[in-house]
Amino acid sequence: MTGDDTKHLPLEDLHAAAGARFGAFAGWSMPLTYPAGVMKEHLHTREHAGLFDISHMKLFEIRGSGAEALLNRACPFDAGALEVSQSKYTFFLNEAAGILDDLIVTRLGQARFMVVANAGNAEADEKHLRGLALDVEAKGDFDAKIDALDRVFLAVQGPEAWAALSRAGIETGSLLFMHGFEPRENWFMSRSGYTGEDGFEIGLPEADARNLVAKLLEDERVMWVGLAARDSLRLEAGLCLHGLDITPEIDPTSAGLMWAIPKEVRASGAFIGADALRSILERGPAQKRVGLKPEGRQPVRTGAALFDTDGNPAGHVTSGGFGPSAAHPVAMGYVQTSLAKPGAKLFADVRGTKIPVDISPLPFTPHRYRKG
Amino acid sequence: MAKTYFTEDHEWLRVEGGIATVGITDYAQEQLGDLVFVELPELGKKLAKGDTAVVVESVKAASDVYAPVDGEITEANTSLSSDPSLVNSAATSDGWLWKMRLADESQLEGLLDETAYKAHIG
Numbered sequence: 001m002t003g004d005d006t007k008h009l010p011l012e013d014l015h016a017a018a019g020a021r022f023g024a025f026a027g028w029s030m031p032l033t034y035p036a037g038v039m040k041e042h043l044h045t046r047e048h049a050g051l052f053d054i055s056h057m058k059l060f061e062i063r064g065s066g067a068e069a070l071l072n073r074a075c076p077f078d079a080g081a082l083e084v085s086q087s088k089y090t091f092f093l094n095e096a097a098g099i100l101d102d103l104i105v106t107r108l109g110q111a112r113f114m115v116v117a118n119a120g121n122a123e124a125d126e127k128h129l130r131g132l133a134l135d136v137e138a139k140g141d142f143d144a145k146i147d148a149l150d151r152v153f154l155a156v157q158g159p160e161a162w163a164a165l166s167r168a169g170i171e172t173g174s175l176l177f178m179h180g181f182e183p184r185e186n187w188f189m190s191r192s193g194y195t196g197e198d199g200f201e202i203g204l205p206e207a208d209a210r211n212l213v214a215k216l217l218e219d220e221r222v223m224w225v226g227l228a229a230r231d232s233l234r235l236e237a238g239l240c241l242h243g244l245d246i247t248p249e250i251d252p253t254s255a256g257l258m259w260a261i262p263k264e265v266r267a268s269g270a271f272i273g274a275d276a277l278r279s280i281l282e283r284g285p286a287q288k289r290v291g292l293k294p295e296g297r298q299p300v301r302t303g304a305a306l307f308d309t310d311g312n313p314a315g316h317v318t319s320g321g322f323g324p325s326a327a328h329p330v331a332m333g334y335v336q337t338s339l340a341k342p343g344a345k346l347f348a349d350v351r352g353t354k355i356p357v358d359i360s361p362l363p364f365t366p367h368r369y370r371k372g
Numbered sequence: 373m374a375k376t377y378f379t380e381d382h383e384w385l386r387v388e389g390g391i392a393t394v395g396i397t398d399y400a401q402e403q404l405g406d407l408v409f410v411e412l413p414e415l416g417k418k419l420a421k422g423d424t425a426v427v428v429e430s431v432k433a434a435s436d437v438y439a440p441v442d443g444e445i446t447e448a449n450t451s452l453s454s455d456p457s458l459v460n461s462a463a464t465s466d467g468w469l470w471k472m473r474l475a476d477e478s479q480l481e482g483l484l485d486e487t488a489y490k491a492h493i494g
Contacts, residue, residue: 021403032432033405037405037406037460038405038406038430038431038432039406039431042431228405228431228432229431231432232431232432297408297409297453297456298409298411298429299408299409299429299434301433301434321431321432322408322409322429322430322431324406324431329408329409351411351427
């Protein structure tokens with residue numbers, strides 16, 4: 001990607017003024033770290049509240065009498081079972097049950113849904129959704145309109161996120177984890193995130209976002225947190241990054257994400273990829289996603305090959321780095337199903353050195369969601 | 373009297389009695405961010421200019437540090453094994469990386485002095 005094609009965040013000037021170091025991610029120029037540095041930003045989020053600009057992610061509104069049916073076709077879930085304001089983690093699958101993207105879908109009303117998609121997949125997702133709507137319209141089944149929304153998208157994450165938002169005039173009291181609603185015109189707010197902490201994601205118009213950011217940053221509990229700490233936080237929380245840990249070549253069974261697919265949907269859902277997923281379920285996945293805890297302090301990173309104790313190839317690392325809260329290196333990757341047992345010992349090749357790694361339960365740091 | 377040199381790859385060398393103490397500059401540690409691991413070289417290892425001497429690892433990425441001149445490793449800063457953040461907090465003093473016996477002191481002439489290095493990083 002050349003510099004000219006790089007997309008810029010609407011609030012880029014605020015990040016620059018805050019001293020952010022920028023880097024490229026999924027076609028966007030993103031703040032990677034602020035002067036506090038990744039370690040402090042990470043730990044501050046776990047102790048207080050981190051403010052993240054995630055406007056590279058895309059919000060789609062799907063509405064119409066056929067919205068529910070469209071989602072049931074696109075995603076292996078039951079849109080009809082979603083109550084108003086309830087959110088679900090789900091996917092777009094291809095015909096081979098590979099994961100095209102992972103998403104959060106929230107029901108906003110009787111025939112209205114919000115879909116939050118990853119930056120790198122947003123264009124393909126939009127095309128995918130529009131293609132499906134036409135498909136279904138051709139069959140005369142339903143009508144659905146898809147709008148890609150122009151919003152700033154902020155995440156406020158950490159145990160003091162709710163208190164900081166309250167001080168900024170936004171009450172979150174009755175909102176529980178994996179629920180979302182529209183608190184004001186053109187706003188969307190959900191209790192969700194990518195850190196393992198309690199927190200909120202808020203899509204809103206740019207002018208409103210500038211006001212909210214100014215108010216939040218007056219609060220000493222809140223600091224800007226960049227993409228580097230966003231990555232170490234999600235990795236400790238055992239959450240997948242699409243493009244690394246889940247890809248169009250990986251199915252939800254191998255990825256250990258079947259909890260997101262209800263039993264009835266597995267059995268009889270008519271979603272794209274259903275046949276392939278059923279046959280994978282029947283024969284069992286050849287490999288499985290696992291947590292990996294390297295011994296010692298040396299990080300084991302994306303792409304590192306894994307070997308069993310006899311030196312045979314066993315799999316590979318998909319995400320790895322250092323966990324500032326865990327205080328040791330953390331990683332995840334895929335290993336042959338027979339080896340995918342907590343406590344099993346493997347070796348990772350790092351520049352020719354074999355580093356012992358233990359298969360470890362995920363997450364590395366406990367989730368602290370507010371579920372009720 | 374020790375003399376300090378710099379490289380365009382953001383390393384510093386303090387040379388005294390044929391031995392160079394090598395580290396990365398403050399500018400470099402700022403670019404790398406919080407270090408969590410330093411892979412130190414073996415004692416006695418002979419390096420040619422441009423060989424990877426040390427790998428420094430931040431939360432996010434691993435970066436090579438190259439030998440700025442030819443020589444043999446005489447010491448590695450083992451305090452970095454327990455506290456790699458010394459490179460961040462004291463890049464040009466306690467956060468030094470290794471010492472090497474120079475094979476050819478004339479190579480020092482190709483390096484930068486402090487004024488030239490400051491001009492290099494702008």
